[in-house]
Amino acid sequence: MTRDSAAVKRPTEPKSSAEDVVQTFLQSIDSGKRSEKPYRHWSLADCLPADTLEDVLVLPFEAPSLEGVSGKRELHNNTRKYFDVDNRKAFPVCEAVAQAFQDKRVTSHIEKVFGTDLSGTYLRMEFAQDIDGFWLEPHTDLGVKAFTMLLYLSRDPSHADLGTDIYNADKTHASRSPFAPNAAMIFVPGDNTYHGFEKRPIEGVRTSLIINYVTDEWRAREQLAFPDQPIA
Template sequence: MEFLNSLKKRLKHYSSPFDHWELNEPLTEEAIEEICKTEIIDLTKMNINYDGTRAIDGGEGKFREGISDGGKAIKFRCFVGKENSKDFPNLSKLIEELRSKDTYGYISELIKKNLYNSYVRVEVICDRKGFWLKPHCDIKEKLISG
């Protein structure tokens, strides 16, 4: 339970400019290796007008213009779920750890938010040089991000 151990033993809390936490070594070496080996397109090498944001992953229609069926988002991030869990055994273990009562209970106390009926979503993102994330409000269903 590397993630929970990191929370309990290697966590730093900051209150300025808002409450946030820094985790030290929350993932196993094997999980990190899976992330590093995930094949994700380098958008900077594609012949598109890449603006440095994640809008290309299906958010904005300009990346699908001229495609009658609406096109398909370019895969530049990978969600880990049932359909590909065999490809990510260590990240799947992380998901199970995050779903455990001990872990979500500890996080719930930490952030003062009940996570009992929440869902875990793990994704591998490859933000490259030039990437920036527009200031935004996440959907109300998103309770925590890391």
């Protein structure tokens, strides 16, 4: 299964540096739009430099088969991909993006704008590739996640209606975030932050980057970008 991007040779250096990612993302935060219903969340655009988005889209990770099972991402833990220690070493763009989101300027601005405390948390970045048949039941992310950012990547025009589904506290459907490449939905997990993905047709591969800061209670340390470096 291939994504909407063509296979190319992996660059030896990222087209945009970690510093470029920092500056672009900080500007994106400051231009974001906040919504209060059904819970506080933000919509961002132009989150990454265009060159960085291009490099991420051509990462040579195959979209895994669902094998007829969906509803929770953890059902497929053995095939999930992360900007982890190994992939940071292997792919310069993974290193650049991870270093940017580990940067104190970014974490401090996240704390200030979104009202969360990242002290002692760890960066976790999942490269998600969803194919037809994928769906997610409503869930809150409450627990060990102190911040959730769903960064949409794929550029297929048919993906315009593949944004995250947002639910009321009683799990009835409230709205759907707009899906556009390099746009994102952000929220601080709480007991009412229900979100998911209603099953609907997916052409090709719905690609996104799921960015969390998780507490020290996170058991799967191999998923973390910097497992020995908590946010100061």
